[in-house]
Amino acid sequence: MTSAAQEHESKAYPPSPEFTATANAGPELQAAADADRLGFWDEQAKRLDWAEPWTEVLDWSNAPFAKWFVGGKLNVAYNCVDRHVEAGNGDRVAIHFEGEPGDSRSLTYNDLLAEVSRAANTFTELGLVAGDRVAIYMPMIPEAIVTMLACARLGLTHSVVFGGFSSSALRSRIDDAQAKLLVTVDGQWRRGQAAPLKNAADEAVADAKSIEHVLVVARTGIDVEWTEGRDLWWHETVEKASPEHEAQPFDSEHPLFILYTSGTTGKPKGIIHSSGGYLTQASYTHHYVFDHKPGKDVYWCTADIGWVTGHSYIVYGPLSNGVTQVVYEGTPNSPNEHRHFEIIEKYGVSIYYTAPTLIRTFMKWGREIPDAHDLSSIRLLGSVGEPINPEAWRWYREVIGADSAPIVDTWWQTETGAIMISPLPGITATKPGSAMAPLPGISAKIVDDEATPLGAGGNGYLVLDQPWPAMLRGIWGDEQRYRETYWSRYAEQGWYFAGDGARYDDDGALWVLGRVDDVMNVSGHRISTSEVESALVSHPSIAEAAVVGAADETTGQGIVAFVILREHVENTGDTLIKELRDHVAVEISPIAKPRQITVVPELPKTRSGKIMRRLLRDVAEGRELGDTSTLVDPAVFDAIRGK
Numbered sequence: 069m070t071s072a073a074q075e076h077e078s079k080a081y082p083p084s085p086e087f088t089a090t091a092n093a094g095p096e097l098q099a100a101a102d103a104d105r106l107g108f109w110d111e112q113a114k115r116l117d118w119a120e121p122w123t124e125v126l127d128w129s130n131a132p133f134a135k136w137f138v139g140g141k142l143n144v145a146y147n148c149v150d151r152h153v154e155a156g157n158g159d160r161v162a163i164h165f166e167g168e169p170g171d172s173r174s175l176t177y178n179d180l181l182a183e184v185s186r187a188a189n190t191f192t193e194l195g196l197v198a199g200d201r202v203a204i205y206m207p208m209i210p211e212a213i214v215t216m217l218a219c220a221r222l223g224l225t226h227s228v229v230f231g232g233f234s235s236s237a238l239r240s241r242i243d244d245a246q247a248k249l250l251v252t253v254d255g256q257w258r259r260g261q262a263a264p265l266k267n268a269a270d271e272a273v274a275d276a277k278s279i280e281h282v283l284v285v286a287r288t289g290i291d292v293e294w295t296e297g298r299d300l301w302w303h304e305t306v307e308k309a310s311p312e313h314e315a316q317p318f319d320s321e322h323p324l325f326i327l328y329t330s331g332t333t334g335k336p337k338g339i340i341h342s343s344g345g346y347l348t349q350a351s352y353t354h355h356y357v358f359d360h361k362p363g364k365d366v367y368w369c370t371a372d373i374g375w376v377t378g379h380s381y382i383v384y385g386p387l388s389n390g391v392t393q394v395v396y397e398g399t400p401n402s403p404n405e406h407r408h409f410e411i412i413e414k415y416g417v418s419i420y421y422t423a424p425t426l427i428r429t430f431m432k433w434g435r436e437i438p439d440a441h442d443l444s445s446i447r448l449l450g451s452v453g454e455p456i457n458p459e460a461w462r463w464y465r466e467v468i469g470a471d472s473a474p475i476v477d478t479w480w481q482t483e484t485g486a487i488m489i490s491p492l493p494g495i496t497a498t499k500p501g502s503a504m505a506p507l508p509g510i511s512a513k514i515v516d517d518e519a520t521p522l523g524a525g526g527n528g529y530l531v532l533d534q535p536w537p538a539m540l541r542g543i544w545g546d547e548q549r550y551r552e553t554y555w556s557r558y559a560e561q562g563w564y565f566a567g568d569g570a571r572y573d574d575d576g577a578l579w580v581l582g583r584v585d586d587v588m589n590v591s592g593h594r595i596s597t598s599e600v601e602s603a604l605v606s607h608p609s610i611a612e613a614a615v616v617g618a619a620d621e622t623t624g625q626g627i628v629a630f631v632i633l634r635e636h637v638e639n640t641g642d643t644l645i646k647e648l649r650d651h652v653a654v655e656i657s658p659i660a661k662p663r664q665i666t667v668v669p670e671l672p673k674t675r676s677g678k679i680m681r682r683l684l685r686d687v688a689e690g691r692e693l694g695d696t697s698t699l700v701d702p703a704v705f706d707a708i709r710g711k
């Protein structure tokens with residue numbers, strides 16, 4: 069390790085005595101979990117309202133398929149909405165919605181209950197019953213959250229597809245889950261423009277056999293094509309439905325949602341999450357990690373509901389805790405770079421949770437932008453999605469957090485459902501760049517290939533050696549892939565393989581080092597190398613493609629592709645490259661567009677035909693080549709470099 073890195077690790081930031089004095093989490097939390105882990109989760113589950121109690125905290129007899137709070141029954145939407153109204157907090161604002169064009173509205177818990185009930189009544193009228201799947205393809209508007217909660221209320225399993233995904237990405241997700249209803253919008257606001265979305269939804273559902281209806285929120289007022297009998301306007305159905313609806317309880321293990329995420333193959337995995345265990349951990353972590361004080365804090369998580377962060381830390385965790393939160397529709401620089409700081413000032417945001425890539429973007433824009441605003445309401449900052457570099461961490465604390473707000477660097481995954489490794493803000497002396505330690509009730513290890521736990525300084529694999537309540541319950545329709553992806557590497561030990569490298573430092577702080585598989589992390593978005601490769605080779609000019617993630621100052625990793633043209637295809641230079649980048653945007657999403665595409669005569673392969681991505685990464689990052697001895701033809705690099 070370099071001395072600079074050592075220095076980074078040495079300075080820790082303890083919370084102020086004032087913060088600690090009122091913190092939700094004290095040392096007793098860890099003590100309770102250490103004394104009796106399952107008893108601890110039993111207590112945490114009681115933070116929720118259950119219609120029927122459970123008989124057993126955990127049933128792991130059919131590992132790796134867990135059951136948590138066995139036999140318990142609850143309604144997730146009731147826990148996120150109704151119970152706050154019943155407790156007398158119906159007038160509390162749940163959502164301060166800030167539209168990109170400058171419109172805003174606030175929904176109280178009373179409003180939210182009426183809206184969710186209307187949507188639930190509409191879905192029931194459409195013939196949907198518990199267990200059916202609903203696809204959601206929407207921007208960050210309150211109706212998206214209402215739709216998710218209405219599904220939860222009826223036991224419909226939702227599958228949110230990020231509004232930035234292409235129609236073909238939406239189509240494959242609709243088909244895989246056999247969704248009956250698609251909820252979408254006419255268009256979405258992006259940097260002052262109304263960008264159509266229903267056209268992509270139409271393309272996706274054209275002869276999709278499972279889809280019965282497409283429900284459309286008029287967000288922008290732009291013209292749309294209409295299929296009579298199939299398409300319905302939100303304002304002609306949901307808004308006219310009764311605001312009364314009584315929630316029924318569902319089994320603790322009832323599938324709440326499916327969320328697709330990239331794996332190491334081209335086909336995304338439909339990660340399944342449960343109701344009782346998922347909500348218990350989402351609620352617990354939101355309360356303690358963010359030190360959330362209902363009725364006092366104004367919370368803002370800047371994620372999109374298209375990702376798991378939006379599910380767990382905009383919808384389910386925060387609302388289960390009676391949060392007052394900001395929901396912002398647009399981009400951070402629309403109409404200019406002041407937007408986030410204006411919003412923080414306007415609503416008095418006290419807890420702000422975002423991704424390192426945005427923090428680095430703020431750094432690039434310059435501190436005079438946040439400095440022009442009163443950010444004194446902020447008392448806690450969060451980070452998620454990728455390792456945060458110490459420079460960005462310190463800038464975040466100094467410039468956004470007035471050099472006093474604790475930062476919680478939260479490690480977790482789509483699969484874990486909720487935060488697993490993070491500081492507790494009133495207790496932990498945090499180190500810039502370290503996620504610090506597993507939360508009370510969570511157990512993790514860093515091990516080598518032979519499953520031997522590593523001590524300080526050794527780089528190893530992060531594993532979760534005990535089941536946890538919000539853990540995924542499987543991959544939709546693919547039990548075998550679930551077993552293979554997560555449970556085969558340490559099958560003998562029965563550990564979950566997270567796919568991340570990690571290390572402990574001399575003080576026992578845990579450092580997550582990034583993915584160890586063929587998964588890239590671009591601006592906190594998970595994209596697999598083979599997904600982008602498949603998209604490239606589906607273009608008629610391309611014979612072969614190899615994709616790697618290369619270090620990128622702003623986005624963490626950038627996508628770098630090497631392609632071989634088919635015979636007789638003319639290399640038209642920039643024209644071809646642009647065409648290929650656009651093709652990837654259409655096949656997957658603009659977020660998957662390669663930063664750089666290089667046409668090469670050959671790709672470096674081992675004798676068994678495997679592309680040596682490690683060597684391509686060396687090239688992409690401008691390094692000296694690593695070991696090339698296993699290559700069939702080491703000379704291919706002269707050709708790649710000499711382009």
Ligand code: WT7
Binds near residue numbers: 479583
């Ligand atoms: C992967 C999971 C968790 C919601 C957003 C991403 C990386 C996530 C951290 C962190 C270092 C992190 C890991 C992980 N990651 N948070 N605090 N420090 N790395 O969810 O798309 O499922 O990606 O994101 O590599 O495996 P996801």
